[in-house]
Amino acid sequence: MSRIGRLPITIPENVDINYSESEITVKGKFGVLQTKVPNMIHIKQDNNTLSVILKTETRNVRSLHGLYRTLINNMIIGVSEQFQLTLILKGVGYRAAVQGNQIVLNLGYSHPVTIDIPPTISAEIVQNTTINLKSCNKELLGLFASKIRAWRRPEPYKGKGILYKDEQIIRKAGKSGK
Structure with a gap:
């Protein structure tokens, strides 16, 4: 597993996250960002934390784990702080x-x-x-x-x-x- 991908993402109070099977949308005070997420990656939200979880453990999916965690984290930081x-x-x-x-x-x-x-x-x-x-x-x-x-x-x-x-x-x- 990726060391970066395992880290949970804390969600600020003024940020709303909507996740469907293939797309994530993040809304905050500075704008709205959205990106597509591969089907092999699942996002789990608990209270004010977000986790990126792998559905399968193949080499290609593991290589995307940290990438998509970082992309989602950058989206959350961007809409809350710029x-x-x-x-x-x-x-x-x-x-x-x-x-x-x-x-x-x-x-x-x-x-x-x-x-x-x-x-x-x-x-x-x-x-x-x-x-x-x-x-x-x-x-x-x-x-x-x-x-x-x-x-x-x-x-x-x-x-x-x-x-x-x-x-x-x-x-x-x-x-x-x-």
């Missing part, structure tokens, strides 16, 4: 702004880069160089942050680019002169 990611723009002239439902980035290109913000994600700009992203869906939040980051990956020589909040860039020495 997830937050912070991106920092490092570089001369790098700026960000929110215009309607788009983020406009000046990243040293000859044109500004505009990226549409998905409806489940909220973006806030602090000091023109810090982007705070919040969402109840951890997967979409990570994908959107990586989409923004793909425009200017951090480079190892000067440390410029779009970085996550506490990310450390390992710097390389440049060319040494004679």
Whole structure:
């Protein structure tokens, strides 16, 4: 059995969980999330705890045990607290702004880069160089942050680019002169 899959999930008071044979829906104060669950995995709810139980013990099902426990736990945390990611723009002239439902980035290109913000994600700009992203869906939040980051990956020589909040860039020495 999976060590992570065995752990019970505590359910906060303001979260409602509906489970059918193949789908789980989690409702909370920040939104509604749902996902499909394989038939080999059963979910058992007791008072304010949730357990993920295997119906059969095959290698493939055991490999999914911890995964689905973590996915359900992330759904519960997301609808009750929300997830937050912070991106920092490092570089001369790098700026960000929110215009309607788009983020406009000046990243040293000859044109500004505009990226549409998905409806489940909220973006806030602090000091023109810090982007705070919040969402109840951890997967979409990570994908959107990586989409923004793909425009200017951090480079190892000067440390410029779009970085996550506490990310450390390992710097390389440049060319040494004679």
